[in-house]
Amino acid sequence: MRQFWVLGVLIVLVLVAAGCGSSEPETVTETVTNSAESSGATSETAEETTAPTSTTIPDGVWQQGRDYQPGVYRAPGGGSCYWALLGKANPGAIRENGGANSTQTLEINSPYFETGGCGTWEKIE
Numbered sequence: 563m564r565q566f567w568v569l570g571v572l573i574v575l576v577l578v579a580a581g582c583g584s585s586e587p588e589t590v591t592e593t594v595t596n597s598a599e600s601s602g603a604t605s606e607t608a609e610e611t612t613a614p615t616s617t618t619i620p621d622g623v624w625q626q627g628r629d630y631q632p633g634v635y636r637a638p639g640g641g642s643c644y645w646a647l648l649g650k651a652n653p654g655a656i657r658e659n660g661g662a663n664s665t666q667t668l669e670i671n672s673p674y675f676e677t678g679g680c681g682t683w684e685k686i687e
């Protein structure tokens with residue numbers, strides 16, 4: 563249960579950071595303390611750099627027109643590569659998804675795009 567809560571907080575932070583409109587890279591750091599553990603409070607720190615450009619898309623959930631431009635993109639892929647074309651900024655709105663160890667080439671033209679573990683997507687068309 564705790565992992566889902568932490569994951570939810572991280573997703574919200576990525577979405578908030580993406581909505582700031584800054585073209586400068588941002589580092590988002592959030593410390594989450596779980597007070598329910600009987601041995602005392604513990605903390606976890608998550609750090610993620612978010613900086614899409616007009617021709618690249620890093621890990622995260624991004625909005626078309628604000629964070630990236632539609633087009634054909636390529637990423638190196640990897641063992642934990644996952645991507646999803648989303649109709650809305652939530653996992654329940656998946657239009658198409660995939661991922662693989664090998665190079666990924668994809669036309670990204672959905673309202674939102676989610677990616678993780680694929681490397682940086684670079685626009686090729």
